[in-house]
Amino acid sequence: MSSTWFLFVVVAVVVLVALLVTGLLVARRRRISLDARREVEEKPKGGSYAASGGIALAPGGTAAPVEEAPVEHPVEDRPETDGQPAVGDDAAVPRDSPQRTVRDVKLPEAPPEAPVVEEIDPATGRMERLRGRLSKSRSVFGTSLLGLLGAGDLDEDSWQDVEDTLLMADLGAATTNQIVERLRDELSRRAVRSSAEAREVLHEVLTAQLSTDGHRAVRALPHTVDGKKQPAVVLVAGVNGTGKTTTTGKLARVLVAQGGTVLLGAADTFRAAAADQLQTWAERVGAEVVRGKEGADPAAVAFDAVKRGVDTGVDAVLVDTAGRLHTKTGLMDELGKVKRVVEKQAKVDEVLLVLDATTGQNGLMQARVFAEVIDVTGIVLTKLDGTAKGGIVFQVQKELGVPVKLVGLGEGPDDLAPFEPGAFVDALLG
């Protein structure tokens, strides 16, 4: 009985141990599987993150990001020098696909720049076309005179007003006296009653005052010497700033407009810009310019210009001279030398003296000095558009005994008119 009881106890202990061991094994396996799942969840920490969208992320910190091999873009495919795309590159085009850029597109070769020769306003009838430019002189001179004379019988006070008006318009005392006398005679002789008749008389008297024995034609056409064509040589003189260079350029245009060929000599070497200015004028009419260095001897430049003109067979050589008026002797030396030296090549046909009408009596004084220095053959009165003293035309012509040949009526390239007394007086009287 006791052995049976012992056997029973042994079996019970074995079963208990077996159960205990099995329980422990099951519990351990459960713990391992939990740990494994945590490992999977923690894996991305600190490592590369591969999201399902395909965006590559790199770890931050100090570790250098993995360098990707740079994509090679041919530099010539990109406007910037490192071959990388720049702002404005087409986002839809793959970076490394060949692209045509501005550099690849060959522009057509520009044809050599031909000088643009301008259309020139015909010289004839310019005084009529530019008559409005004399409006300042007209209001002081023409309107006042016509108002006085058209009023009928004039008393002494009225005649005094006529005289003052003429003096104010810069006609000078001698010319004014002659005009007043002629007007008195004619108005009473013809028994003028209407303002239209008064205008007619005034027109006649003023035009007669402007008449001269000298020819008004500018001698700028070629002639023949010993059977050979010789260009006309024109010297343009005057004090600086009167409009010499401008007048030379305008005159060149007139000659070209009339079918002539012209060469310009920039002998005003005193001011470098004057030669540049003349060059511009020449280019505008397709003419050649001969110029020297700044400060070069004006006579040498004038000589070269005339020689070149003779050699190339142009119709006229226009020489723009310097006109410093520091001392009469200096001017005499310079201008005299220019003329002498030029005449080794060809005769000087015309010496045009340019006077600024706005300077009034001062201009007249300059004219006297120039006339002593050089044989002036014609006068150009410039800036008549900017003065109420158009009467200077009468005075200067009388003083010098030289005809006014041209008048400047503006800064425009064609604002130079041949001087015609009838048309001029017409414009003054309105």
Ligand SMILES: Nc1nc2c(ncn2[C@@H]2O[C@H](COP(=O)(O)OP(=O)(O)OP(=O)(O)O)[C@@H](O)[C@H]2O)c(=O)[nH]1
């Ligand atoms: N309103 C007006 N201006 C003129 C006329 N003629 C010339 N001028 C102006 O006068 C100024 C002087 O003209 P220039 O031709 O340079 O004078 P210049 O005598 O050659 O002077 P330098 O070159 O210094 O010797 C310029 O601004 C011209 O445009 C004219 O008839 N009317």
